[in-house]
Amino acid sequence: MNIEEWEEYRYVESGISAFINQMEESSLKKMVEHVCNTGGKRIRPIILLLSCEICSGTYYQSLNAALAVEMMHSASLIHDDLLDQGIIRRNLPTAPEKFGPSKALLCGDYLIAKSIELISPYGKKVIRDFGRAGMNMAEGEVLDLRLDEDDFGESSYFECIYKKTASLFAISASIGAYTGGADEALAGRFNFFGNSLGMAYQIVDDILEFMEVVEGKKSKFTSQTLPHVYTMNMSKEEAIQKSIDAVKMHVNAAKDTLMTFRACSARDKLFQITDYITLDMLENI
Template structure:
């Protein structure tokens, strides 16, 4: 790897731990490249399209880091980290079709480059590849992978639908986040603890930490969708707004009783397919107190993730996990 990925720039992390994580991520990348390779050249290219565009490798890095709470990175940890990343990449292909996205990680999305049908099928191919990788690790990891996949799909389905009339919109939104993002991050942390040889108690703690961390990560992503300018995050700003998704700042803005918010609320419940309407909604929402409120609540979720680590003894890995929770909510992309 030519440089340490930004997500590895964790304050207070020792040089030795950073070196082990960078080396581990390089091994994960090599593992992924082997799995992307297909007899058909087109399939190889399509399967590796989004991976080749880069990304933070946040989930596999978490698997590697958590393993350091135990005996550290080994071949099983590398395989588990790769399996988690393959699952994540597969979900991105499906997400882009559902969102009709045009850009992902600064490159044309898979649906734009290959068409919806091929993008869906490549996502399926990657899900199958992830399952094959995890199957080599034993029966329990396979069951965890299956349960993760069920929750991930459930979250995505509910994310594409409005909250039922009798549901609390905020609770519905947070439950969707726990499934569509939190569960895979929880599994990444759980695998790291399992294959790093940690005790059952630490495995349980890391699963809880991972889910809370994943929630904070997704809440931050939802804020970035609104706050970022085109090109900053590698995705098109306002995608969630255009899709009508009720993210945290949107829910707060809609709950406002200030008459001055009438225009913003009108836009937020309207069709934002027109670029001018979307731009106006983004401008108004970026300046609204709902953004600061959502940022503070996102930081609170990260704090609750850190609280899970209180029962762990002091170590370099624990310090890095604390820094990671802070870092995911302060990023710009």
Template structure:
């Protein structure tokens, strides 16, 4: 069976330029940004091998959809990526994963204590960067961080349990752990501008986040090299396999169906011409096809 990810859309120059500036902002962190310079290395370790920049892109695309200048939200985009990176550092430590983005996990290279503190430092830096956008934005970001902690705790208990979680239970884990920050990324500019579309953009982001996690779980099973590194259960494929008594291939096909359902829900939340680019981006980052 062949399962592929969708191709990325061509982004407007304003978005690609603002994304490049966001990357530059992240790379500009220096030892002087940390009270104890020993925190610098573990804090920027994963930033030096940047991932998909999904969350910054959603911040900037959300700004453009609302008629705002994306360049005015580079610091907010950087803050969301810092918070995401913080969660990856802690997640790798909790799960005992040794690799991330093709390099050593932070706790492997620098030790557990440094990894915990680096994650905390990046979270604090994210709050500092986002503070210029007002207390409501900080509140939404902080709620998302609380959600991620709750999702991580639920996921940890599920991994230790001998009973497979229900699909509803695992959807809740994904919503809290993975999708919460994506929801805030999509809606943060609307929250800052007190725009009435904020709840719809947040719902769009949550459903995108769930679809993205399903896609990641499916593609991980297809990619043998990734599967060896991250053969963690439960995941969406294993949950569907247990629920429906399916083989591996049948469970993956069911997961693809679920992926398509959540993408459709996400796109339905944000109708209208000015949201076209956001809907196209949802397909590119979330869709897996057979």
């Protein structure tokens, strides 16, 4: 699947380029350009645009919300690299490594402020959910810092990855639905889809990290993974299989929810994304 050929991807890329181009020349602009143009697939904003389309909206209605999600995500990557002392991300130096931790922190702050500006016209429900996702992400990172504690088990792990990863997937889908005209009940179903997909995505990432097959990323410190949690009580092979089973459970929940939405090309693309960032990643392990 070549997501770079999708029109939704091009909309997001054009929006990011326009945002960077309007910035005055400065070291901040160079940092923002480095962080925002390092080869990401733009999965979260694309989910938002597609969710809007399923609800009969257009990208004109939802693009700024999609850009807000991408800015929030980019800021979270900077903060993650600061916490983990990340050196390489997507085969390039991280912002803290390239520009120093102080400047990188300020770049993250700037991107969060920009995301608030972009999301602000969309109304109370959207702004509330966006703000809560940001708080969840921070709480998830705090939980992640406690992963070496003896009482950190399966339930703590799932709470951690919901907050730090799945919550942004969830609001990407539900905010997209809201911008397309969905009511609260329908937006809630989109939220459940995004949450299920985000959980599966993070567990896959954990499995790949546990098996040391992650490419293009290097940090001095790494998070505890689900297979690590399971190896406390079972063999390595059993831990990997149980983790894969958890991925499949969340993927099935995401797909079952997608089936309840209007049949259209946008829904087909969400099915493709669901496999692309989860099961397809596990094929070669």
